[in-house]
Every structure is written in structure tokens, then in C-alpha cells.
Amino acid sequence: MITLNLFYEEPDPDRWFKFDRYPRRYIRRLIRGRSRPGGPQMVAINLIKGLDKIGAPYRINDYRYIKKHPTEIACIIGKPHLLFDKKWKNPVILGAAIYSHPVDHPDLFNKYPQVKRVLVPGEWICDMFKPYYGDKVIAWPVGTDTTDWQPSDHAPKYDFLVYNKLPNSPYQSVLLKPILELLAKRALSYQIVTYGSYDQQELKEKLSQCRGAIFLSRSETQGLAYQQILATDTPILAWDREGFWEDPEYYPHRVQYQPVSSVPYWDKRCGVKFSGPDDLEAQLDLFLKKIQDFKPREYILENLTLEHCAQKYVQIYKEVLKELT
Structure with a gap:
């Protein structure tokens, strides 16, 4: 059976003097407590959970082993400094926790010909990468832990949970405010969680x-x-406006790409989309009319479980392995 060689590390360079990253790490933990994993780290965590569920063996950050076996594939989940800072002789599958756009590394395959695939999290970002990286870029989503995230058996007290990922954004006033006013006008109760200021248990x-x-x-x-x-x-x-990718580090001076999506994995079982304030009220009416008919968990169980996505990762690995032999 194939054993995957997985690599993931957060960048933590020395800042003021050699090896100061170690005391800084200790002090951070004392002051802030154990850090919550962000999106890129969750890619590694959930892939490993999925591999465990399907019984696929793996090694994690075993640099000694991979150096002694230069023909085996190194699966660099992220971050990309692992590719750039180490002298890899192995063929590489890179991603999906990588940099945001190929303009940062347009010569990736010239500098690192050992990279055989670049994985990105979704289809629209795959389309954004393809003019630079061609068929070597693949959309691969990591799975959701459907055991950890389960339906509730409690009777709901509120109509809506508003998930706000617009803090400090101009959209806060032009979108969130009208939504809350509309909910109040309709006597629809709600709670809010704001991105960056909640934990998983609260959600x-x-x-x-x-x-x-x-x-x-x-x-x-x-x-x-x-x-x-x-x-x-x-x-x-x-809300799925399908406009430009507006990352301020890139847009509009370096990259102008559209359309993006706020819900790149979706079908009619998941709910209803609206594009902005103009169609908000009509789409809210449609959502409320059909709320009993949606089956969002069914969609996740069919497409985005830990097992399903881990199996797809193994399939990509086998395809690269076949090309190498």
C-alpha cells in the first residue's frame, strides 16, 4: 500500500536574532493561549483525518525519510515556504494551502520542475491559475468533519444566524445594515457571528x-x-455577487479576475443565493418559502466529507505516480 509523504509547516522565521522564534513561540502561547488553526492549517488537519478514515497510511514532516528516498513524491500541503526554502529532489504535489495568485511565482515550473501538480481549493481559483499554470493546476477541496458538525436536535429559538465576514469592509454598511433592517421589518429574529472573533464551539x-x-x-x-x-x-x-476578486494586495493594480464566488461548492439543496441589496428581499422570500425543502447536509455527505476528499487526494497522487513510472 502507498504511504503518502505529507509536509505542512507554518512559517515562523527568526526575527531579531538567531533561534529567537522558539522563545517568541513560547511567549505567544503564554499570552494568547493555544492558537486556533486557520484555514490553511485546517487543510492539513482535515486531510489527515480523512486519510485516517479511509485507512491510507502517511508520514508527516519526515524530512529524513524523504531525503533518503528522492524518487518518492513529496506532498507539500503548505505553506509554500517549504518548497522554496528546502532543496527538494523529489517530485512534488504542491497545495492546496499555497499563495494567492501565480503572479507571485510565474516561473514556478522553471525554478521547480519537480512540481508535478498544483492544488488549489476551488474551481474559480483554479480558473484564475490556469492561464499561468495550465493543466498542472487542479481544484481539490479538503473535507468537512461531518461527525463533528452535526444537525441539532434542539428546537430553534432564532430564525437566522448571520455569518458576517465583512468587518472593516465597505460592504458592511451597504449590505449588512440593509439585511438587519429587513430582518427587523419582517420580525425575523437573528444572532450574529463575526469572522475572526468567534470559536468553533460558539458557532x-x-x-x-x-x-x-x-x-x-x-x-x-x-x-x-x-x-x-x-x-x-x-x-x-x-450573498454571491460574482464580481472581481478584490484582495487589496492584488486588485486592481496587479490582478483583475472575475467572476469569483462566495459559495464555490453549492447546489439547490444548500439554499438560495442573492447578488446584493436589489434582489435581497425577493430571495429572502424564496428562501423562507422553501426552507423545509432544502437538504444541505445531504449535499455535503455526497461531495465534501473527509473520506470523499481524502480519496480524491489519493487519486491525484496515484495519477502523478503513474506519470513518473
Whole structure:
């Protein structure tokens, strides 16, 4: 049986003097407590969970082994400094926790010909990468833990959970405010969670008290948070404007790409989309009319479980292995 060689590390360079990253790491933990894993780290965590579920063996960050076996594939999940800072002789599958756009590394395959595939989290970002990287880029989403994210057996107290990923954004006033005013006008109760200021337990508890969710994000490369919401069988009214990718580091001076999506993995079982304030009220009416018919967890179980996505990763690995032999 194939054993995957997985590599993932967060960048933590020395800042003021050699090896100062170690005391800084210790002090950070004392002050802030154990850090919560972000999206890129969750890619590694959930892939490993999925591999465990399908019984696929793996090694994690075994640099000694991979150096002694230069013909075996190195699966560099992320971050990309692992590719750039180490002298890899092995063929490489890179991603999906990588950099945001190929303009940062347009000569990737010239500098690192050992890279055989670049994985990105979703289809629209794959389309954004393809003019630079061609068929070597593949959309691969990591799975959602459907055991951890379960439907609630409690009667809902609120109509909506509003998931706000627009703090400090101009969309906060032009979108969130009209939504809350509309909910108040309709006597629809709600709770709010704001991106960056909640933990997983809070999200679970609030979801268990709500009939539906309103998801507000400018764009998502995969969207683990909204997929966790769907896994609890909570349907979503999702803002999906399909405009430009507006990352301020790139747009509009370096990259102008459209359309993006806020819910890149989706079908009619998940809920209803709206494009902005103009169609919000009509789509809210449609959502409320059909709320009993949605089956969002069914969609996740068919497409985005830990097992399903881990199996797809293994399949990509086998395809690269076949090309090498």
C-alpha cells in the first residue's frame, strides 16, 4: 500500500536574532493561549483525518525519510515556504494551502520542475491559475468533519444566524445594515457571528438555535465555514455577487479576475443565493418559502466529507505516480 509523504509547516522565521522564534513561540502561547488553526492549517488537519478514515497510511514532516528516498513524491500541503526554502529532489504535489495568485511565482515550473501538480481549493481559483499554470493546476477541496458538525436536535429559538465576514469592509454598511433592517421589518429574529472573533464551539451553539443562516463574504476559495454550517443541515441564504476578486494586495493594480464566488461548492439543496441589496428581499422570500425543502447536509455527505476528499487526494497522487513510472 502507498504511504503518502505529507509536509505542512507554518512559517515562523527568526526575527531579531538567531533561534529567537522558539522563545517568541513560547511567549505567544503564554499570552494568547493555544492558537486556533486557520484555514490553511485546517487543510492539513482535515486531510489527515480523512486519510485516517479511509485507512491510507502517511508520514508527516519526515524530512529524513524523504531525503533518503528522492524518487518518492513529496506532498507539500503548505505553506509554500517549504518548497522554496528546502532543496527538494523529489517530485512534488504542491497545495492546496499555497499563495494567492501565480503572479507571485510565474516561473514556478522553471525554478521547480519537480512540481508535478498544483492544488488549489476551488474551481474559480483554479480558473484564475490556469492561464499561468495550465493543466498542472487542479481544484481539490479538503473535507468537512461531518461527525463533528452535526444537525441539532434542539428546537430553534432564532430564525437566522448571520455569518458576517465583512468587518472593516465597505460592504458592511451597504449590505449588512440593509439585511438587519429587513430582518427587523419582517420580525425575523437573528444572532450574529463575526469572522475572526468567534470559536468553533460558539458557532455550533448558535447554529443549533437557528433555522437558517445568512452567509456574507466577498469571496471564498473553498469556504470551510459555510460548509460546516451546511453539514449541520442548516440551509443558507448566501450573498454571491460574482464580481472581481478584490484582495487589496492584488486588485486592481496587479490582478483583475472575475467572476469569483462566495459559495464555490453549492447546489439547490444548500439554499438560495442573492447578488446584493436589489434582489435581497425577493430571495429572502424564496428562501423562507422553501426552507423545509432544502437538504444541505445531504449535499455535503455526497461531495465534501473527509473520506470523499481524502480519496480524491489519493487519486491525484496515484495519477502523478503513474506519470513518473
